[in-house]
Amino acid sequence: MQLAPSRGRNRVVDPRVRFAIVWAARIAVAATFVIAATPKVVELEAFATAIDNYRAFPRWSINGLAAVVPMLELVGAAAVMSGRQRWVRAGAIVLGGLTTAFIALVVSVLTRGIDLQCGCFGGNELTELVGWPTLVRDVALLSAIVVAGLETRRSASGAPVG
Amino acid sequence: MRWLHGLRDASLLGASAGLLGVISLAARLDIPWVPATKDEAPALCGDDGTVLHADPGLPRIAVAECRRRLESVVFVDARSSEVFASAHIPGAISLPADEIDTVLASQSLPIPTDGELVMYCDRKDGGDAEYVGRALGEALGCQSVRVLEGGWQAWLDAAGPVEGAQQSG
Numbered sequence: 001m002q003l004a005p006s007r008g009r010n011r012v013v014d015p016r017v018r019f020a021i022v023w024a025a026r027i028a029v030a031a032t033f034v035i036a037a038t039p040k041v042v043e044l045e046a047f048a049t050a051i052d053n054y055r056a057f058p059r060w061s062i063n064g065l066a067a068v069v070p071m072l073e074l075v076g077a078a079a080v081m082s083g084r085q086r087w088v089r090a091g092a093i094v095l096g097g098l099t100t101a102f103i104a105l106v107v108s109v110l111t112r113g114i115d116l117q118c119g120c121f122g123g124n125e126l127t128e129l130v131g132w133p134t135l136v137r138d139v140a141l142l143s144a145i146v147v148a149g150l151e152t153r154r155s156a157s158g159a160p161v162g
Numbered sequence: 163m164r165w166l167h168g169l170r171d172a173s174l175l176g177a178s179a180g181l182l183g184v185i186s187l188a189a190r191l192d193i194p195w196v197p198a199t200k201d202e203a204p205a206l207c208g209d210d211g212t213v214l215h216a217d218p219g220l221p222r223i224a225v226a227e228c229r230r231r232l233e234s235v236v237f238v239d240a241r242s243s244e245v246f247a248s249a250h251i252p253g254a255i256s257l258p259a260d261e262i263d264t265v266l267a268s269q270s271l272p273i274p275t276d277g278e279l280v281m282y283c284d285r286k287d288g289g290d291a292e293y294v295g296r297a298l299g300e301a302l303g304c305q306s307v308r309v310l311e312g313g314w315q316a317w318l319d320a321a322g323p324v325e326g327a328q329q330s331g
Contacts, residue, residue, distance in 0.1 A: 041186065044186070053222050053311065055221075063187065064183065064187065067183035067184070067186045067187040068179060068180055068183035069183075071178075071179035071180070071182040071183045071186065072175075072176065072179040072183075074179075074182075075175050075178055075179040075182070076175065076179075079175055086167070086168075086171055087171060087175075089167075089168040089171065089172075090168050090171030090172040090174070090175050091172075091175065092168075093168050093169060093171075093172035094172050094175050094176060094179075097172075114221050114222070116221075116222050116223075116224060116311065117224045117226075117311065129224050129226060129227055
């Protein structure tokens with residue numbers, strides 16, 4: 001699948017394959033964040049409690065975080081799905097920053113040995129506890145966000161595609 | 163350079179999300195937000211009029227985690243004796259929040275000081291469980307005291323096993 005060098009860099013992935021992979025990543029990332037944000041917006045109170053349980057933020061900031069985080073997720077997801085490279089990149093930066101913060105929180109919880117519900121998909125979930133699987137999932141999500149932020153401007157024929 | 167522009171655009175997105183968040187908050191001002199301040203955290207399960215303020219500082223443990231470790235943790239029920247007799251988590255020890263000082267002063271309790279204690283009460287924010295947990299920590303030197311997240315109602319919602327006069331699971 002190795003193609004001819006372009007602008008001094010070796011292209012190792014067929015543009016069509018790259019296009020498909022990048023868009024698959026965008027759809028997966030956007031869907032994940034929309035699914036995660038919806039219950040948080042609906043059950044703001046439960047999400048605020050979930051954030052508070054992390055014992056990582058001052059109490060005065062909890063309600064503000066509970067309101068802003070799901071909005072960042074929704075706005076970031078919409079930007080990633082916009083197809084405009086400028087906004088895709090901005091959305092990837094927003095979602096990447098959020099996910100990096102989530103990873104830092106999970107590491108802090110694992111380090112402190114606290115058992116608590118993740119709150120990743122709203123505050124009412126009863127099953128998912130913060131643990132190594134949460135960390136692995138967040139790292140995988142961050143990888144998908146990096147892929148989603150890549151450009152898809154040229155198809156195999158060199159014509160603009162997105 | 164493109165990523166610098168990306169950062170600028172990301173800031174715009176962040177500002178938009180912040181604005182939406184403020185609107186969202188403004189629309190929910192009537193909601194009694196759960197993360198109450200210490201002064202707002204009331205205390206007792208019973209209706210005897212006594213108010214003891216609990217400092218919500220003990221670590222939480224989720225219902226799912228408790229159910230996985232049912233055999234290895236000791237549950238302490240901070241609700242009233244009557245409610246405890248009606249239904250409680252199997253094996254739980256009754257230590258009503260409004261009687262804890264008397265009970266600790268008058269009895270030696272079969273509570274392992276080096277084991278893992280999980281406190282629960284009727285309150286979703288665990289105010290009474292916090293209070294009893296702290297009292298046990300101070301009086302007996304219990305090493306590991308946690309509060310069941312969501313309290314008794316969360317246990318019932320998760321269909322956790324129950325024993326007592328009104329056994330339901």
